[in-house]
Amino acid sequence: MKKLAEIFGSSFEKTVGLLLFLALWETAPRAGWVLSTYLSPPSAVLQAIWLLLQSGALLKHLSVSLQRVLIGMAVSVAAGTVLGLFIGYFKRIEDYLDVLFQSFRQMSAFALFPVFILLFGVGELSKTIIIFWASLWPILLNTSNGVKQVDKLVVQSVKSMGASRSFIFLKVILPAAAPAIFTGIRLGGSYCVMALVAAEMIGATAGLGYLIMYSQETFNIPQMYAGIIVLAFMGLGINYVLRLIERRFTGWKQGVSIGE
Numbered sequence: 001m002k003k004l005a006e007i008f009g010s011s012f013e014k015t016v017g018l019l020l021f022l023a024l025w026e027t028a029p030r031a032g033w034v035l036s037t038y039l040s041p042p043s044a045v046l047q048a049i050w051l052l053l054q055s056g057a058l059l060k061h062l063s064v065s066l067q068r069v070l071i072g073m074a075v076s077v078a079a080g081t082v083l084g085l086f087i088g089y090f091k092r093i094e095d096y097l098d099v100l101f102q103s104f105r106q107m108s109a110f111a112l113f114p115v116f117i118l119l120f121g122v123g124e125l126s127k128t129i130i131i132f133w134a135s136l137w138p139i140l141l142n143t144s145n146g147v148k149q150v151d152k153l154v155v156q157s158v159k160s161m162g163a164s165r166s167f168i169f170l171k172v173i174l175p176a177a178a179p180a181i182f183t184g185i186r187l188g189g190s191y192c193v194m195a196l197v198a199a200e201m202i203g204a205t206a207g208l209g210y211l212i213m214y215s216q217e218t219f220n221i222p223q224m225y226a227g228i229i230v231l232a233f234m235g236l237g238i239n240y241v242l243r244l245i246e247r248r249f250t251g252w253k254q255g256v257s258i259g260e
Contacts, residue, residue, distance in 0.1 A: 022042050025039075025041065025042055026041045026042050026043060028041075029041050037221065038221065039221075040221050040222040040225050044222040045222050045225045045226050045229060047222065048220075048222035048223045048225070048226040049226045049229070049230065051223075052223065052226060057211075058226075058230065060206060061206055061207055061208050061210065061211045061227070062208060062230060062234065064206040064207045065196055065200065065207045065208045065209070065231075065234065066234065068124070068127055068128060068131060068196060068199070068200075068207065069131060069192055069193065069196055069234075069238065071128050071131075072127075072128045072129075072130075072131025072132045072135065072192055072195075072196075073131070073135055073188065073189060073192050073238075075128070075132050076131075076132045076135040076136040076139055076188055076192070077135075077139060077185055077188070079132075079136060079140075080135075080136050080137075080138075080139030080140040080143060080184065080185075080188065081139060081140075081143050081181060081185075083140050083143075083144075084139065084140045084141065084142070084143025084144040084146075084147070084181070084184070085143055085144075085147060085174075085177075087101075087140075087144045087147075088143065088144040088145070088146065088147025088148045088177070089147055089169065089173065094144070101137075101140065101141075104137070105137040105141065109130045109131075109133045109134035109191075109195050109198070110130075110195075110198050112130070112133065113126075113130055113198060113199070113202070116129050116130055116133075117202070117203070122202070122203030123203075126199070126203075127196075127199040127200065127204070130195050130198065130199045131192045131195045131196055131199060133195070134188075134191040134192055134194065134195035135188030135189065135191045135192035135195070136188070138184045138187035138188045138191060139181075139184040139185055139187075139188045140184070141184065142180050142181060142183050142184025142185075142187065143177065143180065143181045143184055145180055146176075146177030146178075146179070146180025146181055146184075147173055147177045149177075149180070150172070150173050150176040150177060151176070154172060154176075155168060155172060155173070158171075158172050178249055178250045179246075179250050182242070182245070182246035182249070182250060185242055185246075186239060186242045186243070186246070189235075189238045189239055189242050190235065190239065193231070193234065193235040193238065196208070196209055197209040197212070197231065200213075201213045208227050208230060208231045208234070209231075211223070211227040212224055212227040212228060212231070215227060
């Protein structure tokens, strides 16, 4: 009963906080506290979202952005987990590649965007690569750290019972590192949404980032905020799906994972 009260109490407080924020946002431009030219009230933003839905433009831009995110994210998850597992498991590989990867990690995807455009043009490939680059490093490094932090005593105990290296890797190391791997994947999901905006603001003709930039250039401010709101909900949706997948594969884990 106490736990139920805590859940409803927490939900009530969050709802009240959100409603107060929306009320303040609606009041500020209408009362003249800020210029409505630059800060559209939520009612105008909702109307802009409705108009975008009616015209079909919102679904078009959303589907293009989701496609770019899913492709970039899928490639970064595949590459990041495989490389991270090898680097964490084989000390010699880490010795050779750690400095190189740590250096690459410091190179912002946004700073490298001109390089990607020079190498791959302004088409879909350069946009996919910037999303891949932004989300790769948290996945790779969290996976590597998760493998290295597996309890060595447990590994030695299983090895002493005659278990093969493949059994130890698949049944001991991989499950133990799974929470860290999924933490990296969720961080990568957040980074890829941020990179998406930058990628779509240059040389794109569709996507939420393009919609936001085009609306700003044409001074359609309610539509600009509509694009920002939809982008935020897309990011929340991606994070929610990743949390569900994480719970499916790490159901044995006790407590709450980072970021929840």
